[in-house]
Amino acid sequence: MSEMQNKDWTRTWTTAAMAIHGAIAYTDKHHYSLVDVMGITGHAFRINIDPDHIDVAGPTMFPGGFLVRRNLCNLGFISNLSDTMKPYTPEKVEKVLALIQQSIDKGYPAITFDLFMPEFGLIYGYDDERQLFHAKDVSKEGTITYTDFVEKRNMLWVTTISESLPHSKYEILRMALDMIVDHTRGREWQHIFQGQYAIGLAGYDAWIACMERRGADPFGNAYNIAVVSDAREFAVQFLRELANRWDGENVVERTVRRLASQAAAHYEHTAEALVEMREMFPFPQGGQPDDPTAADRSAELLRIAKEAEEKGIEVLETLLDFMKAYWSEQWVN
């Protein structure tokens, strides 16, 4: 896969992972690469599809409070959440402002959503004198007044890192696999999004059906394929690095290597098919997803991607079952 060798592994279309990676760079766990974060949080293995017309909002329509905090938990952090809804009471507004400021005082940016565009971003500074936050998302770095921050959203969604905890690499992998398998098999808790979005393998089915009836929105389709294909490229890289990093010292290490490289081969087929589809529908113009030839070809590519991912997830399920039985940080055997 020549294209993957040239890929910039410090950028991703999955802004949740981008923001998490950006935030943990301020902690003792700054050694995690974006590839690590994409894998350990499971974001590399996500597919969140609006079945109606492949809406552009699809990839970020998940219960963010639940997911991002679980992501942080996988990475070894305890965290705080605000998801208070409009109309806000003055008490809650104060609590949310305090949550952000306390986090910054600890030295950690706060993770939030829809700062300058509807994606995840970070608040990394406050200025009480001018009543504004310093913030950054993938579109812009700038300031936002406290008032705008509160008024211009229907939910004050903020997640902050509370504390960094010691964490076992075995546990990290087991927790990551647990999330990946749950998502792919459609068992992930979806809260208010239940029934509105198709996730995991079912996401491919929904997308194929939409292509077959020529129902995809060009803009949304291009964005979704950009996000999902990029994610799977990260998935392959994550699994490859796993296979390289774990040594052959004992049966656990050897099993992780063996199964991770098997899974990587399957996910590579997935990524290849998705990258080919991405090239047909470049973001943001989006090409012509209602063109019969293009639509049929992309349905075929999605089918190939799904079949490979089905094989990949079976391998990861085997690995998860295996990891569930292993608890020792050091093993003299």
Add this chain to the structure above:
Amino acid sequence: MGHELIAEDRLPVLLQEHQKVADQALVERARRGDQEAFSELVRAHRAQAYGWANKITRDSHLAEDIVQDALIRAFLHLGTLVDSNRFLPWLQRIIRNQAFMKLRRGGPFGKEQPFTTIGSAGAGAAVDFGSDNQAIDWGDIDQILFRLSRSAAEEAKRSSDPMKGLLCHELIENLRMLMHGLGLRERQIFEAHFFSELSPSEIASLFGMTTANVYNLLSRSRAKVQKERIRVSIRNYVQQRAETGQKRVHILRAPHI
């Protein structure tokens, strides 16, 4: 004998008349900002106000809260009372509205209502709360008022002169800020609804508008007041941080995202 009997019969009526005249004078004085006059009004009617509230809520603590809130509302908006003669019915109306509002929301304990009041509260609310008020949930605005009055009440507890604390300057200032963004018409109607306790249909006939217009205006005003409320609370928050000597500015290095 007969003569005396009549006089005795008439005595309560006469007393009421006398009280009414006295009230009118006190209201006039209180309107001009005379706190002593308002204290006098409170002294004269507190027990009766408590009685109304208690009759609806069947909960002495809740009734006490309602009276406290109602008196603050009454003081702040004495100016909107068109006819100073109607002070007592107006106060009663405020108490009644506040009481049903609180019962509807489950009282001061939210969902954890003390079980002794559950039966009566449910029944009361079901029987008597059928006005146009139900169409719009005014809870948010009332929360502002409750919050403002709560802090005023706490002030009152600390202060040796309860009325002085109750009427504290800050409370009035806060309310003025909240109403800040409203146009004259919006303000009149807003005040008529919230402070004179008139229903939208009553306001409509008072201002020669349709009820639909009143609803529109009220909901627009409500949005504006809500926005202002958030601004005020942010300002207060920042001010509090400054007063407690917390860090004013803290900017980390910009993240790589």
